[in-house]
Amino acid sequence: MVDYRAFFAEKISEIKGNGQYRTFIEIERLAGRFPTALHHHKDGPREITVWCSNDHLGMGQHPEVVAAMQRSIERSGVAAGGSRNISGTNHTHVLLEREIAELHGKEAGLTFITGYAVNDAVLGVLGKLLPGVVFFSDELNHASMILGMRATRAERRIFRHNDPSHLEELLSAADPDVPKVVAFESIYSMDGDIAPMPELCAVAKRHNALVYVDEAHSVGMYGPGGAGMAAQLGCADQVDLLMGTFAKGYGTAGGYLVGDAPIVDAVRSFAPAFIFTLAMPPALAAAALTSVRKLRESDNERILLHHRAQLVKSLFQEAGIPLVSTESHIVPVLVGDAHLCKELADRLLEDHLCYAQPINFPSVPRGTERLRINPSPVHSPAAVRHFVSAVDEVWDDLGLPRVPAPVTGSGTGTEPAPALRAGAR
Ligand SMILES: Cc1ncc(COP(=O)(O)O)c(C=O)c1O
Structure with missing residues (x-):
């Protein structure tokens, strides 16, 4: 007879043994004081600084975003009351969908309860509806994209990470007459590296493939008005379908798709992950709408984000702490042991x-375990210096290896690389 309890206890003890067990740190965010939060420690609550939040621009506590959510709750209550088709389409969803379509210069937009659901839904619909479709997928694509593609019977060919020539090779070998979808991310969150988007798009277009890009880690934070990395790199018109999330740069929650109206309509009409679930709460849509509008009007948050990221990187490099080299705002500190x-x-x-969550396998390959640091405009330079010196001290205590400090640059310069200046094209 199966002892279910013992079976699962054994599974858990396996991951405890190899360092993969995840321990949740219990915190309470403090609106208006982020990145300060209360840590519910065994000895009682205490204030900490959060260094691993995806609220990259601090929009989760922006007074106008908070007020928009409060006003919406007072007017509409806390929930949508149904799926989008059955009483759940609130006026605010429609406004938000118009806003994101306009932001990205696309015909139509659709919002979802999570960004995860967007990838699952859209890739699933493409896989099911396009006869004989073949997916061409970057080897480091997010789990939700892989799940969406796998849920269909469509063939999947994997191209080497960020490698347009490998994509070219795979596309050239495919039947020119079958439908093709090329799927990749603009910024990869674990390494913080940026995709060669114009090159990938050009290859895809040469082979008449549909381009699907996950911009979860760039919308709000890159491009004119926060329109993302494709807009920043000048290839937004080559991207057929773009997904984003409100859960990172926009500091709220929920996900979205923008693209050609008939394709967005097909997702709305055929995707189970969109149809058979509750609509995003109107108050969340109101908060997301305000956050999108604020970040369309103002570049300040983006400029400061990139300054802070640059400061963190420079100080770590001066201290000889190994980083995964990246041009983006994400700073992965390489430890290499779970x-x-x-x-x-x-x-x-x-x-x-200082709270920085360890990132271990399966999120990253074994031997590349890391702390992923997410600086933001609300992390002061003094807080950055305190944090880097804390890492420096513990690094020594643990006998972790150092790397030679780079000799170029001003060391603690705070200028972001030109390509990363807000709105640069
Ligand atoms: C690349 C990527 N896509 C999609 C998602 C899912 O977004 P959400 O948190 O809105 O579900 C994430 C979240 O971690 C992500 O990193």
């Missing part, structure tokens, strides 16, 4: 009140 990575994070929290 247990040491957790120990580093534990000590930072316990002794220095």
Whole structure:
């Protein structure tokens, strides 16, 4: 007879043994004081600084975003009351969908309860509706994209990460007459690297493939008005379908798709992950709408984000702390061992009140375990210096290896690379 309890206890003890067990840190965000939060520690609550939040621009506490959500709750209550088809389409959803379509210069937009659901729904619909379709997928695509493609019987060919020549090779070998979808991300969150989007799009277009891009880690933070990396790199018109999330740069929650009206309409009409679930709460749509509008009007948050990221990187590099080299706002500190990575994070929290979540397998390959640091405009330069010196101290205590500091540059310069200046094209 199967002992279910023992079976699952054994599974958990396996991942505890190899350092993969995830421990949730219990915090309470403090509106108006982010990145400060309360940590519910075993000895009682205490204030910490959060270094791993996806609220990259601090929009989750923007007074106008908060007020928009409060006003909407007072007017419409807390929930949509149904799926989009059955009483759940609120006026605010429609306004938000218009806003994002306009932001990206596309015909239509559609909102979802999560960004995860967008990838699952859209790729699933393309796989099911396009006869004989073949997906060409970057090898490091997010789990939700892989799930969406796998849920269909469509063939999937994997191209080497960010490699347009490999994509070209795979597309050239495919039947020119079958429908093709090329799917990739604009910024990869674990390494913070940026896709060669114009090159990938050009290859895809040469082979008449539909281009699907996940811009979860760039919308709000890159491009004119926060329109994302494709807009920044000048290839937005080559992207047929773009997904974004409100859960990162926009500081709220929910996901979206923009693209040609008939394709967006097909997703609305055929995707189970869109049809058979509750619509996004109107108050969330109101908060997201305000956040999108604010970040269309103002570049300040983006400029500061990139300054802070640059400062964090420079200080780590001066200290010889190894980073995954990246041009984006994400700063991965490479530890390379699951247990040491957790120990580093534990000590930072316990002794220095700095919270950075360890990222271990399966999120990253074994041997590349890391702390992924997400600086933001609301992390002051003084907080950055405190954090880097805390990492420096624990790094020594744990006997972790250093790398030579780079000799070029001003060391603690705070100028972002030209390509990353807000609105640069
Ligand atoms: C690349 C990528 N796509 C999609 C998602 C899912 O977004 P959401 O958090 O809105 O579900 C994430 C979230 O981590 C992501 O990193």
